[in-house]
Amino acid sequence: MTLNLGSPWLSLFSYPSPSLPKVSETFPNNNSTSIFPLLLCPTNSLTFASFSKALKTRASLSESESGVSEDSFVSQLLDGDLLAKVSGAKDATEALEIIADKSGRSGGVVEVNDCRLIVSAALERNNAELALSVFYAMRASFDNGTDETTxxxxxxxxxxxxxxxxxxxxxGLAVSLRVSDALRIIEDICQVGVSPGEEVPFGKVVRxxxxxxxxxxxxxxxxxxIVSCAKCRYQxxxxxxxxxSIESEEISVDVPAWKRGLRLLQIMKQSSxxxxxxxxxxxxxxxxxxxxxxxxxxDLPAQQGERVTIAVAAPSNIYREVGPLKFSPKAPNFYPGEPLCLTNHKDGRDSPLLRAPLKEGSSSLLNPSILFPLLAVLATGDAASGIIDPSLPQFLSTAVVASLAxxxxxxxxxxxxxxxLxxxxxxxxxIKQQLLSQYDVLQTRIKGLREAAEKEVWMLARMCQLENKISAVGEPSYRARKSRVKRVRExxxxxxxGLIELIDSFARISSMIEIEVELDSDVLAAEAASNAESIAEQIQQIMELENLEERWRxxxxxxxxxxRLLSQPAEQI
Known part of the structure; x- marks a missing residue:
């Protein structure tokens, strides 16, 4: 599958990056075309201090592409009086009642430009509840058209x-100092097509x-x-x-000198x-x-009550048969069922997991207290065998070294x-994992843009608060400072x-990938289940028909x- 970023202005925020691997390099054996060259930039958050000119250019481009600017739009539905009445409504339902009463039409759809006028007018009248109600009503609407029976x-x-x-x-919410509501709207922008109270999310991508x-x-x-990786081909x-429940214990392990030496020589790479x-x-x-x-x-990778996903090595009951041999498709150097990584669904963190140290009383052959006496016993055995045959110790040593090699x-x-595999x-x-990798990159971009947008909202609210303080003081000496604050606010x-436009574009592409992934997996599973149910129903109907035929026979x-008995003469009976 190939998706195309057709917006010409997205290149304003693209940066080349050598540090983040491309999806085509991630899947070398896949012949499908990789997408999103723009999205594969390394930084998780962008620096927007020097982009004011680019943002203004983007605003003019958006107006030229849509053909209607915010100032020149003339509503065919709302005049000045009706807009004033609608902007004073309590919620979106009351606003629709006013529109229905004043329009004189049997029904219709409030266009997006009219909705924007209503939201802006409501915010100017400090009616943020109406603006939020209209917004969530718009999010919950999928424009199913009119019905004469409603x-x-x-x-x-x-x-x-x-x-x-x-x-x-x-x-408008930031200017009204409703920062928490503005941040909630930014979070909603990151999810296109998801209505309030959504209980069927796409899910958490696991690496x-x-x-x-x-x-x-x-x-x-x-x-x-059970999942398979298309790159390393392990399960x-x-x-x-x-x-x-969770129990944690901080440990302080004294690393022996021989282990420090092995780590220094890059022979043992396990972390402490x-x-x-x-x-x-x-x-x-x-x-x-x-x-x-x-x-x-x-630090705890997760807390009690949080939803997590733990990736473990393939268990021992998962294997691949090749003739009389059985091969376990687990990653090398791991035990079957050993925890490898924990993904926290709440904050999206991926925490690599280490093998827990042996409990007290457990022993290992690599322990010097066991290894050195064992080597001494073997050396004593070699010396004793040399008395019997002088060439026998050399033969045994060569055999042991060859076996170990x-x-x-x-x-x-x-x-x-x-x-x-x-x-x-x-x-x-x-192909599905390639789409998920691109989706993961997009979510990283969206997360960085959302954090930058939240900072901008806080700074905009503080500038508006500062402007209100300067206006409240009323000193003429603050006139120059007020104009400076106004320029910063603009x-x-x-x-x-620009940040919101980027978030909206990336969120739409993410929704497109979600659609493709769910069509490839969930829809096929639903079709298979429905086909199985239909086959079972047909078999049941055939069995009922056979039973019915037997009864009729x-x-x-x-x-x-x-x-035959009634047709015989009475004397024969």
């Missing part, structure tokens, strides 16, 4: 909001613990699922659910754990699992390749306009026997 007022509908409505509402690319979506109804088990956690995750089906792992820092080669190079088995999911408004035989 009441008079309900046949009038709001249209869907556009970027100009978003801009007017956010700026591969090994190669950090998007592999699956954890939706609210998902509990345990992982995802456990999604709410944390029922700082805390050990034990959590119980309950899936939506009610099944609970306990996971014990360690983290590099003492062959085992290390098999474990490092041969077995990991044999455990990988065949390329043809992951080609089908490569620059903030232009910058905020027995009834016909009984009727024939009764007619």
């Amino acid at each position: 009441p008079f007022v309900e046949r009038w509908r709001w249209t869907r909001p556009d970027v100009h409505v978003y801009t007017s509402l956010v700026q 591969c613990p090994s190669c950090a690319i998007a592999v699956a979506v954890a939706q609210p109804q998902h509990g345990i699922q 992982y088990e995802l456990i999604s659910g709410d944390i029922v 754990p700082s805390a050990v956690h034990s959590i119980v995750v309950e899936t939506p089906s009610g099944m609970a699992r306990t996971h014990r792992f360690a983290t590099e820092t003492v 062959v085992g290390a080669t098999l474990n490092a190079f041969v077995f990991p390749q044999l455990n990988q 065949p390329q043809r088995s992951v080609d089908a999911i490569a 620059g903030l408004e232009n910058s905020l306009t 027995l009834q016909a035989e009984a009727n024939d026997e009764a007619e």
Whole structure:
């Protein structure tokens, strides 16, 4: 699938980046065309201080593309008196009643420019409740048209909001010092097509613990699922659910000198754990699992009650049969079912997990207290065998070294390749994971833009508050400072306009990817389920028909026997 960013002004905010990997490099074996060259820039947040000229150019471009500017628009529905009455309404329903009474028409749709006029007029009259009510009514409306059977007022509908409505509402709320409401509107802009009270979100994108690319979506109804990565070709088990309980313990491990030496030589790359956690995750089906792992820092990756997804190595019951052999498609150097990564659905953090240290009393062959005596015993055995045969110790040492070398080669190079899934088995999911990777990049861009927009809203509100203070003081000496504050306020408004337009564009592309992913997975699953139900219904109907035919056949035989007996003479009977 290929999506095209057709807006010519998006290049104003594009930056080349060498640090973020491109999707085409992430999936080298995929032949599909990669999209979004603009979105693959490295910075999570953009610097907008030097872009006031670009933002003004964007504003003029948007007006020229739409053909109607905000100042030159003349409403065909709302005149001055009607707009004054509508802007004083209590909520969106009362506003529609006023429009229905004054328009004299049986119904219609309030166009987006009229909606923008209503929102702006309501904010000018400090009627922010009406502006918010109209906005959420527009978000909840999908413009289904009119119906003659509906009441008079309900046949009038709001249209869907556009970027100009978003801009007017956010700026008006910031000027009215309703910062929390403005921030909530910015959060709503990041989700196109989602109505208030939405309980069916797209889900949380989960990355591969090994190669950090998007592999699956954890939706609210998902509990345990097995996923495959199209890049590393290993399988992982995802456990999604709410944390029922969590126990954490800070540990201070004294790293031995031999371990420090191995890490210095880059032979052992495992990090030192700082805390050990034990959590119980309950899936939506009610099944609970306990996971014990360690983290590099003492910070908790999640708290009790939050929904998380834990990616673990493929369990031992997942394997691939090749003749008499069985290969486990788990990532190398991990135990089956070992926790690898935790994704927090609340804040979107991905926390890499470490192997929990052994409990007290446990032993390991790598422990010097066990390793050195073992080597001493082996050396003593070699010396004793040398008395029997002088060439026997050399033979045994050569055999042990050769066995260790062959085992290390098999474990490092041969077995990991044999455990990988065949390329043809992951080609089908490569396109979906490519779309999810692009969606993940888009969400990162949107998050950075939203944080920048929130800062702009706070600064705009503070400039308006400062302007109000200067006006309240009324000193002529503050006249020059007031004009300076006004210029800063206009620059903030232009910058905020550009940010909202970028967020709206990225959010629309994200919704397009969501549609493609859900069409590829959820719709196919629903069709398969409906087909299975229809087949079951057809089988049931066939069985009922067969039973009915059998009953009719027995009834016909009984009727024939009764007619034969009645047709015989009485003396024969």
